[in-house]
Amino acid sequence: MASIDSMVSQLLQARHGFLDNIIHHLGKHSKATYITTAIALYIGAKIYNVLSLPKSLRHIAHVPAPVWMSSLMRGETTLDRTKRLLISRMTETNGMVCKFSQLGWEVTVMNPKAIKTLLQRTDIFPKSEVTIDNFDSRSLIRRYFGKTNLTLANGHEWMRRRKIANPAFKRALPVKMFARLTSQASEQLDQSNGAPVMIASLMQRFTLDVIGLAGFGFDLNSISSPDGQWVTAYNDVADGFMAFPFIFLPILETEFIQFFPNRRKKHEQLTKLDGFFESIIEHKRETLKNVNSESVDDNEKDLLTLLMEAGRGEDDDSEPLTNQELRDELVLFFFAGHDTTSHALTCALYYLAVNPDIQEKARQEVLDVLGDAQEEKFPTIQQLRQFPYLARVMKETLRIASPPVNLVQRIAQHDTELEGVVIPKDTLLTVDFYAIHHNHHLWKNPEVFNPDRFSEGGELESMDSSYAYLPFGGGGRQCIAMNFSIAEQKVVLSGLLRKYDISLPENSIHKHSLQFGPSTGLIVPTKDLELKFIRRNQVI
């Protein structure tokens, strides 16, 4: 693959010689040759411009575009690429490195102090709208996410949406529903009779059902019916967001979709899903007109109800969300809330399986709170606070295997500086979670799973900046559902620890370290991970 590096560098370097040659031959050839040459020159110049680091960023260390691209093309793992090309440059330009991304050159910020400024100064570094504007309104991704939503909006629009959604997420902590669905998932584990189980798939179906119920009160039932129509439609659509040919050549999707039947099918599935969301929103509005929702415990209300209730209270002056806005937020919660948490759960179960001492310590804590009687038992909201060790296991999992690869890009509003480094107007900036959470300049033995980093007086507390650890982001744009997801994970992990001994099959490819598959964009999924769940004697 070094040949790809050298091919592209040679292409860039040979540009001048290439131009001279072309000028020399021009006189001798026909009109067709002129046109072909002009097109070749135009494309060559475009490629050169796109791949060359802009002059304004040349004072910052950078990874040459061909080097980054060749790593992607030869399938180097995200972690290896990050270590080799980003962390290795941590000491250059104060922990800032430029790299080539799908949307152009961006600065990856690895210096915790600079990250703090980047995330706190949302006036100077708002979210980059390039991320979604880059997609045509007819593309699958844009049709799904719409023009804006809570995670993409900036300024007043973001504040308005966050003000409405914040109380909804504060109120919604449906632990009873988490427990009910954990129980359903464990029925599937029981059916395996201790044989290896594809755990990522089960956790994905679990979190999808959670978000269906927590989002709009609809049971997608994907734990027991993985092939149900709405689950299939959603998975089909989500699978298509980052399809390489349509991202790099959007015209294929906008102008030539008739030649791509599979892509057309995804659009049809999305149209069906939209109809489904619309009917749910309409139905909910009608129900709320007729039923007194006060009678339902706030914790167990779905987010759609809570979002619709915004603006109704006496001191609540929020401008209510329209049906379209409600739809756009709900589809976002689906996307942002399901793969992230299922990945966190899958990885936590893996690290418990390969660290029996840690597993036993976490289990003992759970048994101390919930007892070891034979019937299933899950924690109440109050009991969730009584699992400090399990919380450290979850934190360490989110450090070592952060679900999102990086933060949504920010864009500098004007010429500014970050920790002494000049950042020109319109520069795109991001934070790469692996680059920060696996950085040996910040963490001791970052590849070792060690929940005690998060104990009182432990490694995190002794660091100069808490921004060396940010699985849920930071500043005002921190994950709105952090507490929701933590509660969800605690219910599942405590329930499964109480009931099963968790282990890795003898011949697993993950024996020495957790292996990841190709990235789907938001997260890097585990690769065919199977775990064994053997029922402990005491619990039936």
Ligand code: HEM
């Ligand atoms: C382990 C689970 C999760 C992780 C690690 C995670 C991580 C993150 C991160 C890093 C951000 C900040 C993005 C940025 O600043 O660019 C974020 C924002 C967000 N997350 Fe999560 N998330 C998780 C679960 C969820 C769930 C369950 C939901 C919804 C039900 C959700 C909804 C959101 C939303 C709406 C935002 C945007 C907030 C805003 O910009 O105001 N997340 N999440």
